[in-house]
Amino acid sequence: MIENEQLQHWIDRVDTELVRYFANKDMSCNPLDRAMEYTLLAGGKRLRPLLTMVVVAEFGKDPEAAIPFALASEFLHTYSLIHDDLPCMDNDDMRRGKPTNHIIFGEANAILAGDALHSEAFLLLAGAPHETLSAAKRNQVMVEFCEAIGKRGMVAGQVMDLAQTGQETSQAQLELLHQRKTGALLRFCVRLGAHLADVEQNDLDALTAYAEKLGLLFQVVDDLLDEESDSTTLGKTSGKDAGQDKATFPKVLGSDEAHDYADTLLEEALSALEKVSRPLSFLEEIVRYVRHRDH
Amino acid sequence: MIENEQLQHWIDRVDTELVRYFANKDMSCNPLDRAMEYTLLAGGKRLRPLLTMVVVAEFGKDPEAAIPFALASEFLHTYSLIHDDLPCMDNDDMRRGKPTNHIIFGEANAILAGDALHSEAFLLLAGAPHETLSAAKRNQVMVEFCEAIGKRGMVAGQVMDLAQTGQETSQAQLELLHQRKTGALLRFCVRLGAHLADVEQNDLDALTAYAEKLGLLFQVVDDLLDEESDSTTLGKTSGKDAGQDKATFPKVLGSDEAHDYADTLLEEALSALEKVSRPLSFLEEIVRYVRHRDH
Numbered sequence: 001m002i003e004n005e006q007l008q009h010w011i012d013r014v015d016t017e018l019v020r021y022f023a024n025k026d027m028s029c030n031p032l033d034r035a036m037e038y039t040l041l042a043g044g045k046r047l048r049p050l051l052t053m054v055v056v057a058e059f060g061k062d063p064e065a066a067i068p069f070a071l072a073s074e075f076l077h078t079y080s081l082i083h084d085d086l087p088c089m090d091n092d093d094m095r096r097g098k099p100t101n102h103i104i105f106g107e108a109n110a111i112l113a114g115d116a117l118h119s120e121a122f123l124l125l126a127g128a129p130h131e132t133l134s135a136a137k138r139n140q141v142m143v144e145f146c147e148a149i150g151k152r153g154m155v156a157g158q159v160m161d162l163a164q165t166g167q168e169t170s171q172a173q174l175e176l177l178h179q180r181k182t183g184a185l186l187r188f189c190v191r192l193g194a195h196l197a198d199v200e201q202n203d204l205d206a207l208t209a210y211a212e213k214l215g216l217l218f219q220v221v222d223d224l225l226d227e228e229s230d231s232t233t234l235g236k237t238s239g240k241d242a243g244q245d246k247a248t249f250p251k252v253l254g255s256d257e258a259h260d261y262a263d264t265l266l267e268e269a270l271s272a273l274e275k276v277s278r279p280l281s282f283l284e285e286i287v288r289y290v291r292h293r294d295h
Numbered sequence: 296m297i298e299n300e301q302l303q304h305w306i307d308r309v310d311t312e313l314v315r316y317f318a319n320k321d322m323s324c325n326p327l328d329r330a331m332e333y334t335l336l337a338g339g340k341r342l343r344p345l346l347t348m349v350v351v352a353e354f355g356k357d358p359e360a361a362i363p364f365a366l367a368s369e370f371l372h373t374y375s376l377i378h379d380d381l382p383c384m385d386n387d388d389m390r391r392g393k394p395t396n397h398i399i400f401g402e403a404n405a406i407l408a409g410d411a412l413h414s415e416a417f418l419l420l421a422g423a424p425h426e427t428l429s430a431a432k433r434n435q436v437m438v439e440f441c442e443a444i445g446k447r448g449m450v451a452g453q454v455m456d457l458a459q460t461g462q463e464t465s466q467a468q469l470e471l472l473h474q475r476k477t478g479a480l481l482r483f484c485v486r487l488g489a490h491l492a493d494v495e496q497n498d499l500d501a502l503t504a505y506a507e508k509l510g511l512l513f514q515v516v517d518d519l520l521d522e523e524s525d526s527t528t529l530g531k532t533s534g535k536d537a538g539q540d541k542a543t544f545p546k547v548l549g550s551d552e553a554h555d556y557a558d559t560l561l562e563e564a565l566s567a568l569e570k571v572s573r574p575l576s577f578l579e580e581i582v583r584y585v586r587h588r589d590h
Contacts, residue, residue: 032446032454083410088402107383108457111406112450115378115413119445122417126437135430142421142437150414151327155407159327162403 002289007050007282010063014049014074015041017067035105035113036120040078042096045293047218047286048073048189054282055193055207061132066196068128069141072121073189076149079117082110084158090244121145133196141195148188157181161246169247175216177247182222183215190214206275207283213269214287220262221290223248227255229294266291297584302345302577305358309344309369310336312362330400330408331415335373337391342513342585343368343484349577350488350502356427361491363423364436367416368484371444374412377405379453385539416440428491436490443483452476456541464542470511472542477517478510485509501570508564509582515557516585518543522550524589561586 002008022037049070053063085092085100086107092100102110125142133141147153157180164177190211194204227250250258269287273280297303317332344365348358380387380395381402387395397405420437428436442448452475459472485506489499522545545553564582568575 030458032451036446083406086403086406088406108381109454111378111381111383112454112457114410116446116450118410118413119441119450123438123441123445126434126441135434139421139430139433143418146414146418146421150418151331151411155411155414156327159404159407162407163325 002285004282004285007054007285010050010053010057011046013064013067014046014053014070017071018074021071031105031109032113032116035101035109036078036117038104039082039095039101039113040074040117042098044074044078044096046074047290048077048185051186051189051211051283051286052193052196054286055190056197058278058280058282059194059197059199059203061197065130066193068124069130069192069196070189072124072145073185073192075117075121075124076145076154077185079114079121080149080154080158082114082117086110089158089162130196132198137195137198141192144188144191148184153180153184154182157184164247166245167247169252171249171252174247174249174252178216178219179212182219183212186215186218187211200277203276206272209272209275210269210283210287213265213272214290217262217265217269217287218290220249220258220265221293223250224255224258224262225293225295262291297580299577299580302349302580305345305348305352306341308359308362309341309348309365312366313369316366326400326404327408327411330396330404331373331412333399334377334390334396334408335369335412337393339369339373339391340588341369342581343372343480346481346484346506346578346581347488347491349581350485351492353573353575353577354489354492354494354498356492360425361488363419364425364487364491365484367419367440368480368487370412370416370419371440371449372480374409374416375444375449375453377409377412381405384453384457425491427493432490432493436487439483439486443479448475448479449477452479459542461540462542464547466544466547469542469544469547473511473514474507477514478507481510481513482506495572498571501567504567504570505564505578505582508560508567509585512557512560512564512582513585515544515553515560516588518545519550519553519557520588520590557586 002011018040022033022040025033025037049067052070052073053066056066057063081095082101084090085095086102093103094100100110101113105113122142122145125145126138130138149155157177160173160177161181164173169177187208190207191204194207199207226248249261253261266287270284273283273287297306313335317328317335320328320332344362347365347368348361351361352358376390377396379385380390381397388398389395395405396408400408417437417440420440421433425433444450452472455468455472456476459468464472482503485502486499489502494502521543544556548556561582565579568578568582
């Protein structure tokens with residue numbers, strides 16, 4: 001975990017609000033709420049909502065008011081995990097140290113829980129009250145969210161991932177795949193915070209550059225961990241990528257070179273932060289954590 | 296088909312714009328666009344976009360400007376069809392007279408095509424230009440859309456449908472199920488047109504009542520057709536409900552009573568229309584068509 005009391009406090013706030021969201025379950029539609037809640041509350045680093053809250057806080061605005069918006073990305077991320085884990089996709093039995101959603105609720109309910117989390121993410125963005133976010137800017141946020149997660153973003157990345165399994169893959173292809181599959185949503189999370197804090201264009205650009213490096217770094221480290229860690233530490237099955245013959249950064253670049261590349265991406269992310277008009281110590285800490293995390 | 300030249304023209308406009316939407320396919324992410332397009336363009340009554348365009352036109356506004364918004368419901372409906380047809384759900388091989396999406400593209404791509412259509416529906420609502428729709432009203436439209444399609448609407452209905460298969464079901468339970476599974480989106484389509492045309496509250500309420508009766512009628516007739524028609528006319532497998540031991544209106548009420556109920560719902564929908572401040576001949580024609588359609 002991130003060893004910083006303030007960051008941990010925000011992560012705890014996310015967890016608390018996720019629990020509260022499902023406090024009044026709709027019993028007329030069992031087991032939908034239970035299936036949605038199961039994977040949402042199964043743990044996780046909460047990196048996506050954290051990024052949004054941190055950006056808001058770094059610009060002197062109230063991160064509490066950002067929470068409903070920040071949760072949207074966690075809902076969206078969780079839907080993607082549930083669908084990616086399905087037997088016809090990555091066929092994973094373990095996630096966040098627990099049996100995957102379809103193992104507990106069955107495939108049909110898992111798909112539907114994902115679908116409902118997907119819609120609910122939009123409800124959070126469209127419906128959450130916010131004192132200073134204009135309706136026009138909220139529309140812009142929704143458009144950016146769609147671009148990040150749909151056929152130009154996350155879903156496209158997953159389709160590329162499935163199609164390229166077992167194929168020869170270049171570094172450029174691998175980067176495009178991950179820029180879509182995980183990078184686009186992380187980029188959105190940072191920009192969401194920037195929109196909520198109403199930052200200047202120059203700061204928005206620098207934060208976007210930071211987010212893009214962070215996203216790629218996140219995936220390079222993910223690949224390295226999959227190769228080097230054991231399943232208990234990861235909370236999911238390790239060595240899956242090699243077993244499924246997936247292209248990874250260590251495989252395409254070599255392990256040492258992948259470590260070097262991760263270091264370079266860290267430096268580039270830190271350089272981007274220096275272009276922002278104020279010091280951003282929490283964002284610096286987060287990208288260092290992403291480089292050196294062990295799960 | 297609906298035998299009305301003006302209505303058919305609007306349906307043709309929807310079909311033309313759907314084709315145009317996928318004219319420039321993203322070849323970097325084959326086969327996602329192809330899988331999305333396949334089921335979208337496989338035909339269908341286009342009832343949902345038609346409802347939106349008709350309401351706009353009946354209030355003297357330009358239905359062409361409503362098309363991108365109207366398409367959103369067709370994207371959303373198509374995603375739900377693709378997911379509902381999956382082997383772990385209704386396990387359908389035929390839809391709109393053609394093999395279902397997963398038969399052609401495989402289960403993984405079918406799930407992802409549905410996911411991408413889901414996100415893209417939001418992009419249409421959030422991003423389509425419109426001269427008179429305020430940003431605040433657009434936000435309200437997005438909130439209503441989420442409520443109609445997610446864990447309080449369509450997805451909840453599908454979960455109830457799966458859970459109640461083979462169970463004793465009352466008329467009230469069956470109505471709640473279908474109000475969620477198909478009624479909520481049809482209701483949204485009518486209200487979307489009303490929002491785009493910026494109608495008075497009184498008219499909005501009457502149109503909403505019309506839409507609720509129409510939605511229920513649609514399902515009662517669907518159940519009757521499933522029982523009474525052959526697969527060629529339906530374009531999908533007939534007699535599926537009985538084969539899967541699903542609760543239907545003819546089963547719960549009896550066939551004759553289900554026909555009577557459909558007639559009652561038609562009358563109630565027409566009564567609701569009479570409360571609107573202007574004559575609405577196209578909406579009248581549509582609900583008569585929904586009562587007497589043969590597929």
